[in-house]
Amino acid sequence: MNGIGTLKESSLHAALKSWAARPGDQVEAAVDGCLIDVARGDLLIEIQTGHFSGLKPKLAKLLPNHRVHVIYPIAISKAVVRMDAPGGKELSRRLSPRRGRVEHLFSELVRVARLVEHPNFSLEVVYTQEEELRAWHTDGSWRRRGWRTFDRRLLRITGAQRFDAPADYLGLLPSELRSGFDTHSLAQSLRIPRYLAQKMAYCLHSMGLLEREKRGRGYVYRCVHPQCTEAP
Numbered sequence: 001m002n003g004i005g006t007l008k009e010s011s012l013h014a015a016l017k018s019w020a021a022r023p024g025d026q027v028e029a030a031v032d033g034c035l036i037d038v039a040r041g042d043l044l045i046e047i048q049t050g051h052f053s054g055l056k057p058k059l060a061k062l063l064p065n066h067r068v069h070v071i072y073p074i075a076i077s078k079a080v081v082r083m084d085a086p087g088g089k090e091l092s093r094r095l096s097p098r099r100g101r102v103e104h105l106f107s108e109l110v111r112v113a114r115l116v117e118h119p120n121f122s123l124e125v126v127y128t129q130e131e132e133l134r135a136w137h138t139d140g141s142w143r144r145r146g147w148r149t150f151d152r153r154l155l156r157i158t159g160a161q162r163f164d165a166p167a168d169y170l171g172l173l174p175s176e177l178r179s180g181f182d183t184h185s186l187a188q189s190l191r192i193p194r195y196l197a198q199k200m201a202y203c204l205h206s207m208g209l210l211e212r213e214k215r216g217r218g219y220v221y222r223c224v225h226p227q228c229t230e231a232p
Contacts, residue, residue, distance in 0.1 A: 010049060010151050010152045011151050011152060011153045011154065012049050012073065012128075012130060012151075012152035012153060012154050013047050013049045015153075015154035016047045016049070016071060016073060016126065016154065017037050017038060017047050019126075019157065020037070020038050020045050020047065020071055021038045021045075022040065024040075025038050025039065025040045026038070026039040026040075027039075029044075031044060031062070031066065032061060032062060032065070032066075033061075034058050034061060034062060042066060042067055043066075043067045043069060044062060044066050044067065044068045044069070045068075045069045045070075045071065046058070046068060046069070046070050046071070047071050048070050048071065048072050048108075049072075049073060049152065051108060051111065052108040052109065052111040052112050053111045055070070055111075055112060056111060056112050056115070059112060059115050059121070060115065063115060063118045063120045063121055064120075066120060067120045067122070068120060068121055068122070069122045069123070069124065070121075070122070070123045070124070071123075071124050071126055072105060072108065072123065072124070072125055072126070073125075073126045073127075073128045073130075073154075074100035074101070074102065074104055074105065074125055074126070074127055074128065075098075075100045075127075075128050075129065075130045076099055076100050076101075076127050076128065076129065076158060077095065077096075077099065077129045077130075078095070078096040078098065078100075078129070078130045078131070078132055079093055079094070079095055079096070079130070079131045079132070079155075080093070080094050080095075080096050080131075080132050080134065081093050081131050081132065081133050081134065082134050082135070082136075082147060083133060083134065083135050084135065084136075085135050086133070086135050086150045086151070088135070096132070100127070101192075102125055102161060102172060103172065103190060103192050103196055103200060104196070105123075105125055106196060106199040106200040106203050107196065107199060109123075109199075109203050110199040110202055110203055113202060113203045113206035113207065114206050116166060116169075116203070116206070116207055117166045117206075117207045117208060119165075122162065122163065122164045122165075123162070123163045124160055124161065124162045124163070125160065125161045125163075126157055126159075126160045127157065127158045127159045127160065127161075128154055128155070128156065128157055128158065129154075129155040129156040129158060130152055130153060130154060130155060131152070131153040131155060132149055132151075132152055132153075133149065133150055133151040133152070133153060134147045134148060134149050134150065135147070135148060135150055136148070166207040166208065166209055167209070167225055167227050169203070169204060169207065169209065170204075170209060170223065170225060170227055170228065172200070173186075173204065173223065174186075174189045174190065176189070177189055178222070178223040178228040179222060179223070179228075180220055180221070180222045181220070181221055181222075182215070182218055182219065182220050182221070183197040183198045183201050183218065183219075183221075184197075186200065186201060186221075201219070201221050204221075205221065208224075208225075209223060209224070209225045210222065210223055210224065211224045
């Protein structure tokens, strides 16, 4: 089977799976050799709390014959909790300065950008408040001085945003830029890092929503979807 099983899933993954499931759904269902988080008739629901690179082969296999709905959490607030051991005593707690926002989706969506325009693909961003649980380990990250994340815990869901078709992503593109922009102006307008603006522009171009023209070392993008000509 391809996919995450219950023995490896985080608390966050399990909580979101329970949140997504309805009475009558199949949980951890086997479909075409893949393990699916939630199956609802011909709709397959996948909870993706990690990198989308692992999701790409599964999407390529399932999308031709099944509707696949991906649920992706973005933490708008996160408490970092240090513990003496997994399941042990809490040592400290602090609020992470990082605040998630919908544009962070493109850091992962870039890995499957060419599959997003498939008519059987849909995605839902779930905005969460989370705890990130860490314990010290000899194999822990040197950047974190040996502290390693062993679990993520859902505290609260504060909202959700669906993307059922490629055109739905255009709502994230500032209306004043639709006639033409580069990634520098996109980053400035949205107040996001340049690298994230580059991934966003790449994804929207891969979906067929933008055309691009080479200018110097970079590209100038212009929206070519009919929705861009509509009044905001």
